[in-house]
Amino acid sequence: MSESIPSLFQRLTSDDARKAFYAGLKGPAWWLGGNKRGPEFGWVEVFVKSDGKCVYCSRDLAASTDALAESTEEHLVPRSLLEASGVRFDNEHNMAVCCAGCNGLKNEALPPAGHPCWKSRKAFIKECSRFVAECRLKNFQKYKTHVENVLKKRAGQ
Numbered sequence: 504m505s506e507s508i509p510s511l512f513q514r515l516t517s518d519d520a521r522k523a524f525y526a527g528l529k530g531p532a533w534w535l536g537g538n539k540r541g542p543e544f545g546w547v548e549v550f551v552k553s554d555g556k557c558v559y560c561s562r563d564l565a566a567s568t569d570a571l572a573e574s575t576e577e578h579l580v581p582r583s584l585l586e587a588s589g590v591r592f593d594n595e596h597n598m599a600v601c602c603a604g605c606n607g608l609k610n611e612a613l614p615p616a617g618h619p620c621w622k623s624r625k626a627f628i629k630e631c632s633r634f635v636a637e638c639r640l641k642n643f644q645k646y647k648t649h650v651e652n653v654l655k656k657r658a659g660q
């Protein structure tokens with residue numbers, strides 16, 4: 504087992520910090536690409552284009568109505584970051600389908616401004632998927648004993 508490396512992702516807590524972070528981003532603003540959100544392009548189109556799968560963990564959100572109920576709309580680059588700088592946050596390339604679990608884990612977390620993942624949507628999704636998996640692992644490690652105890656009790660052990 505490798506040693507756990509602390510994540511470099513961060514969550515900004517003020518609009519001034521968000522503005523400064525956004526101003527420091529370099530490279531193509533891929534999150535502004537694609538269709539504009541509107542009557543012709545909304546959640547249904549995002550869901551269909553994503554094949555109904557969570558952008559981070561690939562969970563099939565079209566598998567059942569229960570799974571669908573846990574489907575959320577994800578702004579890849581957090582809405583709060585873009586809004587603070589008066590930038591559109593809901594263009595197609597910034598939107599994805601996401602399960603509620605992954606969306607809650609990622610929240611407003613941001614890779615460092617100089618991270619190479621900012622260069623493309625694909626690289627950004629890959630790095631955020633890694634971050635979400637890291638959060639899930641930390642949760643698992645934190646709660647595994649409690650879950651085990653509940654399951655043992657249910658199994659009469």
Ligand SMILES: [Zn+2]
Nearest residue numbers: 557560602605
């Ligand atoms: Zn997911």
